[in-house]
Amino acid sequence: MSDQTQTLLDAALLHVPFDGWSDDTLKAAASDAGIVLATARASFPRGGVDLALAYHRRGDALMAAQLAAQDLSHLRFRDRIALAVRTRIEAAEDRELVRRGTTLFALPPYAPDGARAIWGTADLIWTTLGDTSTDYNWYTKRATLAAVYSSTVLYWLGDDSPNAQATWNFLDRRIDGVMQFERVKGAVEKNPLLRAALAGPRAVMSCLKAPARAPRTDLPGYVSPPPTQQG
Template sequence: MNDQIETLLDAALLHVPFDGWSDEALKAAASDAGIDLATARALFPRGGVDLALAYHRRGDSQMAAKLASEDLSHLRFRDRIATAVRTRIEVAEDRELVRRGTTLFALPPYAPDGARAIWGTVDLIWTTLGDTSTDYNWYTKRATLAGVYSSTVLYWLGDDSPDAQATWNFLDRRIDGVMQFERVKGAVEKNPALRAVFAGPRAILSCIKAPVGTPKTDLPGYVTQPPRQQG
């Protein structure tokens, strides 16, 4: 079954630049691969949407495998994140395939699918890099990185600089901005007066927990009962 999925996806990639991630691309892929259309539709019930999601998941898997094969221990953590985002973009290779997917997931019916795909990518990046957070930081890390990743992909799609250097410079600037925010958070945690000011919000946030289980089928997680006030 998985072999047929991969075969159909490979065949579809030749047609997507012309037909987009569409039912037409699936039909052409089935014909090229010698797989009957009924089987193809069973594997990709929503046609082009499921093809595009399969392509995205393939890129995620390629990124994770490449990162696992490299020694990133000598890099600062912000550089490990930059490397992961750059790796994810580079494994896509064909900008037209990504551009067609971006257009598809910009449509209202498929926007939730696109959002889930991006969330899955950034979750995989953090997990691969060893993130062990279990509280609200699990969400803030992924939400922040989702913004960085999405904006960098859009920049890359329009970048004609040699070796996409302008894109990687853009990525570095975005990550620097995130790190400045993290430094502000750290300063708040270290300042007793500021900790007192934000005691209420922090108590509420402490009730938010990361999803549990593998796979994380209960996204977006759960909320525990807020702590009772003493006295």
């Protein structure tokens, strides 16, 4: 995110509680930041929607940085996931900003954007925690975590307990439920009769592969490929 984009987003946050993630907010942010509106629109072509997505990505980046700075080796894996979700939620500066975003992405035209944003958060958590799955588990892990994350955010928005303790208790219960499912799945894998009964679905699921990730071009040692010859 460029410095100008960061400046616009910072200026927008002051207006979101009043005008939501809207075009009016973008206009006000551009005015406050002394940036020509046409230039602001170049950074956020869809106005408030792109502002809201930039705010979400900023929270993701803050979470990843905080997790990377900690030694999590002493934690059980379920506790690492709980910490990651809590860290991501706490990265939000203000509940009203999140509440306004939730309202925006509940609208049918923007629901796909909201779903992609939540999936991206779940993917980033698993990737940051070192997930190396490449089969259908890549999808099930992220789908399950996306459900846990989104339900916890909704609970947090209405939580008035001290230090949001009720939210973190809710998160623990949700993760415990996921872990119970994983134990059942593991038991099925070890049972030859159940494995045989599920051979068909397992064959279909085995065709699912994790999407290939684009190579990072900002790392030392990267050499760009030669241009394709035209002719």
